[in-house]
Amino acid sequence: MDWANLTAFVAVADQGGFSAAAESLHLTQPAVSKRIALLEESLRARLFDRLGRQVVLTEAGRLLLPRARQILAEGEAARRALQDLDQDIGGRLSLATSHHVGLHRLPALLRRFTAQHPRAALDIRFMDSEQAYNQVLQGEVEVAVTTLGPTEAPLRSALVWHDPLQFAVAPDHPLARLPKATLADIAAHPAVLPDPNTFTHRIVAQTFARRGLALQVRMTTNHMETIKMMVSVGLAWSALPHTLLDAQVQVLPVPGVQLARRLGYVVHGGRTLSRAAQAFVGLLEEEASSS
Missing domain, CATH: 3.40.190.10 (Periplasmic binding protein-like II)
Structure with a gap:
């Protein structure tokens, strides 16, 4: 059932006539009459009897009226709920x-x-x-x-964020004494990295593979804070995001090498x-x- 047709039906029943209902709905009387006719056609039942100038509900109309009010009330409640959802997000x-x-x-x-x-x-x-x-x-x-x-x-x-990685070692690591480090220098020492199937490990491994170099991976863990700790105590080098760089580790700039990592949703x-x-x-x- 169409809500507009139900609204017209309730208005005619409440106002006692088509003209008054049309005025309350800001419609023309023919428009209201058409909506009632469509509703009666869809229900296959006559809803009003026209007795001269008087309009009265038929038995079917009396049966429908409270249910129509309930349907319209629930529709209005749903509309308000959706409006509230836009204004006050829950869920x-x-x-x-x-x-x-x-x-x-x-x-x-x-x-x-x-x-x-x-x-x-x-x-x-x-x-x-x-x-x-x-x-x-x-x-x-x-x-x-x-x-x-x-x-x-x-x-x-x-x-959302560019998050490049930096080669990092402990300040007393042998690599920290080099005035300039190359990928070959770094590859000669063991690393601690995330698991091989992670995006971060692949970024690092592919950078070395393009130069024909293999990694010596001492251990793997997917917790970057743990990796930073392992680097800071001198057990291995790693590639760390800038959010983990502090005085506990030393950055190794490698000219011409960038470890581009991207974060997003x-x-x-x-x-x-x-x-x-x-x-x-x-x-x-x-x-x-x-x-």
């Missing part, structure tokens, strides 16, 4: 992120999000970037904020994001434009 934001990105990039954004949308619940899952991609693909989460790797449809990714191109997810993606895009 749940399901988000996957890597430990490093979650600890070093998201706190300020999450603070802004929760301040703007206090009714929204957060479901944050910490995992490797590659797992986060898969979580979005499988529909387990709406948004992933991770190291960006190759992205194919139906996934869609967007850059990933969503499923075929999924309609919740209002909470749309709002969070909006904050990420604002961050990207200001970075």
